[in-house]
Amino acid sequence: MADLNRVRSLLFPRSVAVVGASPRHGRIVEEIVRSGIPSWGVHPTRDEVLGLRCFPSVAALPEEPELAALLVGHERVEQAFEEALNAGIRAFFLPGLGNEAGAAGPEVAHRIAGRARAEDAALLGPNCMGVAAPGKGSLWIGTVPETFRGGRVSVVSQSGSIAEALLGIGPRVGFRSVVSSGGEAVTDAADLLDFFAADEGTGAIGLFLETVRRPAEFAAALERCADAGKPVACLKVGRSQAAARAALAHTGAVVGSDRAFSALLYRHGAVEVDDFTALVETLEVLGRERRPRGKRIAAISESGGEGALLADQGEAAGIPFDPLPDEVAAELRMRFPNYLAPGNPLDAWAIDEADVVFPGSLEILVGSGAFDIVVAQADQSQFRGAEEHEWCFMIVKALAEATAGTEIFPAVTTVSAVDPRPEVAEYALEHDVALLRGPRDAMRALAAAAGLRAVSAQSEPAAPVALADLLAEGPLPEFESALVLERYGVPLAPRRRAASPDEAVQAAQELGFPVVVKVDGPAHKAARNGVVLGLGDAEAVRGTTARLGGRVLVATQASGGAEAFCGMTRDPDFGPVLAVGPGGGAVESLSLAAVSLAPLGQEEARRLVARAPGLDPSDAAREALAATIVALGRIAVDHPQIAAVDVNPLILSADGAVAVDALVVVEGGSL
Numbered sequence: 001m002a003d004l005n006r007v008r009s010l011l012f013p014r015s016v017a018v019v020g021a022s023p024r025h026g027r028i029v030e031e032i033v034r035s036g037i038p039s040w041g042v043h044p045t046r047d048e049v050l051g052l053r054c055f056p057s058v059a060a061l062p063e064e065p066e067l068a069a070l071l072v073g074h075e076r077v078e079q080a081f082e083e084a085l086n087a088g089i090r091a092f093f094l095p096g097l098g099n100e101a102g103a104a105g106p107e108v109a110h111r112i113a114g115r116a117r118a119e120d121a122a123l124l125g126p127n128c129m130g131v132a133a134p135g136k137g138s139l140w141i142g143t144v145p146e147t148f149r150g151g152r153v154s155v156v157s158q159s160g161s162i163a164e165a166l167l168g169i170g171p172r173v174g175f176r177s178v179v180s181s182g183g184e185a186v187t188d189a190a191d192l193l194d195f196f197a198a199d200e201g202t203g204a205i206g207l208f209l210e211t212v213r214r215p216a217e218f219a220a221a222l223e224r225c226a227d228a229g230k231p232v233a234c235l236k237v238g239r240s241q242a243a244a245r246a247a248l249a250h251t252g253a254v255v256g257s258d259r260a261f262s263a264l265l266y267r268h269g270a271v272e273v274d275d276f277t278a279l280v281e282t283l284e285v286l287g288r289e290r291r292p293r294g295k296r297i298a299a300i301s302e303s304g305g306e307g308a309l310l311a312d313q314g315e316a317a318g319i320p321f322d323p324l325p326d327e328v329a330a331e332l333r334m335r336f337p338n339y340l341a342p343g344n345p346l347d348a349w350a351i352d353e354a355d356v357v358f359p360g361s362l363e364i365l366v367g368s369g370a371f372d373i374v375v376a377q378a379d380q381s382q383f384r385g386a387e388e389h390e391w392c393f394m395i396v397k398a399l400a401e402a403t404a405g406t407e408i409f410p411a412v413t414t415v416s417a418v419d420p421r422p423e424v425a426e427y428a429l430e431h432d433v434a435l436l437r438g439p440r441d442a443m444r445a446l447a448a449a450a451g452l453r454a455v456s457a458q459s460e461p462a463a464p465v466a467l468a469d470l471l472a473e474g475p476l477p478e479f480e481s482a483l484v485l486e487r488y489g490v491p492l493a494p495r496r497r498a499a500s501p502d503e504a505v506q507a508a509q510e511l512g513f514p515v516v517v518k519v520d521g522p523a524h525k526a527a528r529n530g531v532v533l534g535l536g537d538a539e540a541v542r543g544t545t546a547r548l549g550g551r552v553l554v555a556t557q558a559s560g561g562a563e564a565f566c567g568m569t570r571d572p573d574f575g576p577v578l579a580v581g582p583g584g585g586a587v588e589s590l591s592l593a594a595v596s597l598a599p600l601g602q603e604e605a606r607r608l609v610a611r612a613p614g615l616d617p618s619d620a621a622r623e624a625l626a627a628t629i630v631a632l633g634r635i636a637v638d639h640p641q642i643a644a645v646d647v648n649p650l651i652l653s654a655d656g657a658v659a660v661d662a663l664v665v666v667e668g669g670s671l
Contacts, residue, residue: 003120003400004195004198005021006090006091006120006122006187006193006263007195008092008129008611009091009122009185010066010067010091010092010093010123010124011177011192011195011222012177012178013037013065013066013067013091013129014037014038014066014137015038015039015065015066015067016038016039016040016065016067016068016069016137017039017040017041017042017058017065017067017068017069017084017089018032018039018040018041018042018046018071019042019063019068019071019072019080019084020043020067020070020071020072020080021040021041021042021043021046021054021071021123022043022046022049022071023049023050025141025262025567026049026050026141026434027142027143027144028071028130028138028141029051029052029138030050030051030200031137031138031144032052032077032137032139033050033051033052034137034196034551035138035197036065036137037137037318038065039052040052040061040062040065041054041055041063042054042055042056042057042058042080043615044056044057049125049588051532053616054220055507057083058080058087058089059083059086061087061274061458063086065089066089066090067089067091067092067093067139068080068091068092068093069086069092069093069095069139070084070092070094070095070096070129071095071096072096073096074096074097074105074108076110077094077108078108078111078112080114081094081116082115083118085115088120089121090119090120090122091121091122092116092122092123092124092125093124093125093139094112094123094124094125094126094128095125095127095128095182095593096125096126097109097115097124097125097127097183098126098127098183099127103501103502105126105127106253109126109185110185112126112183112647113443114126116186117186121186122186123186123187124179124181124182124187124510125181125182125183126182126183126185127160127182127183128180128181128183129141129142129159129163129164129182129668130180130336131145131177131179131180132148132163132167132175132178132179133151133175133176133178134151134175135150136152136177137657138519138543140167140534142164143169145168146640147170147171147349147422147484148167148175148176149171149172149173149174149429150174150176151173151174151175151176151287151329151429152174152176152201152289153174153175153176153202153203153204153206153283153286153287154175154177154179154199154201154204154206155175155177155178155179155205155206155207155208156179156192156193156196156205156206157178157179157180157181157206157208158181158182158184158189158208158209158210159180159208159209160182163178163179163180163208165178165276165580166178166206166280167519169280169383169427170419170422170557171199171422171425171447172280172289172425172429172435173280173283173284173287173431174601176195176201176202176203180191182435182549184213188197189207189209189212189213189221190213190217190220190221190248191221191262192642193205193218193221193222193224193232194220194221194224195227196225196230197221197224197225197227197230198224199539199600202230202234203230203286204230204231204232204277204283204286204287204288205225205230205232205233206233206234206282206283207233207234207235207236208234208235208237208246208279209236210236210238211232211655212261212298215241215264215573215648218264218582219268219501219574222264222265222268222270223268225268226270227538231269231270231286231291232268232269232271233271233272233273233279233282233283233448233547234265234271234272234273234287235272235273235275235276235279236258236261237276237475240409242386244455244630246396249398252596255641257429257631258474259577259579259595260574260577260595261575262595263577263578263595266436266595266596266597266599267596267597269449269450269452269570271286271452271454273444273448275441276443277437277438278444278445281436281438281441281442281444281445282444282445282448282449283447284434284435284436284445285411285436285445285446285448286449287407288409288414288433288434290407290408290409290410290430290431290432291409291449291452292373292409292446292449292450293371293372293409293450295319295372295373295447295451296322296370296371296373296449297314297319297320297321297371297372297373297374297450298310298321298324298345298371298373298374298375298453299321299345299346299375299377300345300346300348300358300361300365300373300374300375300376300395301345301346301347301349301361301376302347302348302378302379302395303347303349303377304347304349306377306379306415306439307343307346307347307377308345309415310375310377310413310439310443311344312439312643313440313442313444314440314443316346317443317444317446318447318451319373319443319447321345321348321660322344323343323344324342324343324346324370324657325368325370327368328342328364328365328370329341331368332346332361332364333387334601335364336351336357336359336360336361338350338351339351345375346361346365346379348361354391354394355391355394356393356400356571358395359394359628360399360493362374362376362398362402365402366403366406367402371408372408372409373408373410373413373450374399374402374403374409375410375411375412375413375446376395376396376398376407376410376411376412377412377414378392378395378396378412378414378417379392379414379415380392380393380396380412380414380416380420380424381414381416381418381419381420382418382419382420382421382422382479383418389421393423393424393427394411394423395410395428395567396424396427396428396433396435399412399433400428400431400432403433407451408435409434409446409449410432410433410644411434411435411436411446412428412433413436413442413443414438415438415439416437417438428495430609433459433465434446444597447648450626452578461599461634462634463635464634464639465487465488465638466487467484467487467639468500470483470484471639471641471642471664471666473666474665474666474668475522475664475665475666476519476522476663476664476665477520477522478520478521478553478615478661478662479495479497479520479522481522481645481662481663482659482662483633484635484642484645484662485635485645485647485659485662485664488631488632488635489654490627490628490631490647490659491624491657491658492657492658492660492662493516493555493556493557493659493660494511494661495553495554495556495557495615495633496510496511496553496554496555497510497520497552497553498551498553499550500544500545500550501542501544501545501546504517504541504542504544504545504554505538505541505542505545505551507543507554508535508538508554509538510666511527511534511539511554511555513534513535514533514534514557515536515541515542515554515557516532516533516534516535516536516546516554516555516556516557517544517552518530518531518532518548518552518553518555518659519531519548519549519553520552520553530548531608532544532559534557541554557652558651558660559653559656560651561651561652562585562615562617562652563581563583563627563648563649563650563651564580564581564582564583564615564617564621564649564657565579565580565581565584565593565646565647565649566578566579566580566625566628566629566647566650567579567580567632567645567647567648568598568632568633568635568636568642568644568645569642569643569644569645570636570643573597574597575597575636576597576598576636576637577596578595578597578600578629578633579593579595580593580609580615580625580629581593581594581612581614581615582612582614582615583613583648583649584649592612592613592614593612594608594609594611594612594613595608595659596655597635598632598633598636598637599630599633599634600629600633601630602626602627602630605625605626605629605630605633606622606623606626608629609622609629610627617654617657618652618653618654620654620657621653621654621656621657622648622655623656624652624656624657625650625652625657628647628650628657632645632647640665640668641667642664642665642667643665643666643667644663644664644665645662645663645664645665646662646663647659647661647662648661649661
């Protein structure tokens with residue numbers, strides 16, 4: 001865990017030395033002077049820069065500053081760093097050593113990082129924009145716009161351009177800070193997450209990541225954010241380069257590194273987004289004082305077509321607009337008779353005067369207690385005419401007034417992608433109204449916030465089951481793989497080993513026809529014609545056994561039903577990953593599996609099964625699948641030498657599920 005006071009010195013320093021202060025870095029100097037933080041410049045020939053008093057060296061400063069901003073070129077930055085270290089400084093902002101330093105940059109950065117770690121110093125950068133903190137003083141090498149507003153959202157971005165884009169979105173999201181972490185040579189995203197988990201001023205966290213440098217520490221920081229009740233929204237790029245791994249088990253192909261990262265986020269209750277605009281909308285919602293308590297949603301619109309578009313996107317996002325309760329519809333008709341058949345979203349256009357019907361309808365929707373979220377679809381655009389702007393702004397105010405003092409979450413959505421007029425954005429921020437753009441991103445953001453869940457505590461681990469007699473390096477034969485699973489409670493179809501056609505016939509008669517005959521070896525033999533189904537008599541078993549080479553498994557054929565798949569594989573960064581989805585050949589489709597990190601309790605496993613597309617099991621089958629996932633998680637934790645497990649397929653029925661094929665791979669094996 002990071003030294004939180006060291007990280008605090010990076011983000012919110014109590015005093016600053018600007019090493020290399022000059023008019024060239026005027027924006028940083030002006031921000032520091034304006035902030036009122038005790039600060040001094042360091043320059044060998046200047047006495048003052050833009051109101052900042054300068055001294056010839058760090059050693060000559062009148063006080064020891066908490067942080068040194070190293071604004072010198074790569075030829076002199078090591079010397080400046082050492083002088084600051086010798087003066088007792090242990091927090092550094094290093095914006096340079098990017099492309100401008102050429103080939104020397106990485107070498108200099110590596111040496112500085114080594115020295116910083118040896119001296120237990122925090123370092124932001126290299127190659128970063130810095131920290132922008134409204135009202136706190138910003139060590140930021142770009143422009144901090146006047147529209148950059150204070151609030152509860154803290155963001156860590158490994159991309160300086162993305163961080164700068166967040167500063168430029170206008171007065172929408174209220175920020176505690178935006179951190180451009182750059183090359184993260186010392187202090188990385190895990191350290192910054194740790195700080196924000198404990199920071200009283202932070203209520204929600206945004207991440208823009210290109211890589212995770214310390215996966216275990218990052219996972220622990222996510223857990224601390226969840227424990228603190230601070231939602232995290234994450235946009236990770238570079239997924240198109242992350243190919244699924246070639247592996248013995250199907251699970252290894254289904255779970256590439258990108259899916260494993262998604263599993264990590266899900267495990268810790270974080271929200272995953274897939275685009276910058278989605279990140280902004282999600283932070284707009286999560287950064288409000290109120291958050292949606294649930295997914296019961298109603299909307300009022302200025303247009304039937306726009307209301308239908310909103311409803312379509314709500315359905316797609318998993319937050320559908322259910323019909324209005326009868327009593328709510330009746331009250332709307334009573335007050336506004338022109339509502340012949342009020343729907344949800346409610347089309348209020350021309351029902352009455354706008355300044356009457358919109359406030360009145362919102363009052364009824366909010367007062368009903370039937371909704372967790374109330375949306376006003378009213379297009380906010382700085383380019384609309386004055387009259388349209390006036391009544392659209394009136395709707396925003398009516399929504400704010402109707403929901404004031406309640407726990408109902410208010411949001412304004414618009415089909416427009418342009419900025420609203422500044423007074424609308426300022427009003428929405430001041431009155432805790434989410435101002436969202438684009439029906440798709442708006443509804444996805446609301447659905448994500450409404451779906452935030454407390455991460456379930458894991459049940460006390462049971463004693464490991466002994467497997468030493470079964471585990472040998474490589475892919476285990478199906479018979480031994482099945483025994484591993486059975487010892488952990490996974491039901492498998494009864495089976496017998498047979499070393500000859502006669503033994504196979506005897507096994508089939510004991511099990512009862514029809515039976516399946518398989519080559520006795522690792523699972524997944526169907527593609528190599530190693531499995532024959534539906535053998536109904538002794539002669540069929542005898543002939544099939546002879547054709548397959550004489551050494552076979554004979555198993556009861558499970559009666560037909562839908563097929564499912566459960567699996568576990570170990571990601572090199574994030575550990576054991578569990579997957580569940582449609583079975584049989586459908587397992588090869590990457591999009592049809594739901595994934596999470598191991599271990600899982602039964603309740604979390606149920607949720608994982610519910611997330612798997614293409615599965616609609618009975619209640620008993622859902623419980624059986626969840627129990628199988630729990631068992632695979634236990635196997636992964638209890639026996640780290642097991643690299644992967646496949647259970648495919650499980651045959652689902654009204655009574656539960658039974659596995660008919662299994663593969664366990666012990667580390668180091670290959671076919």
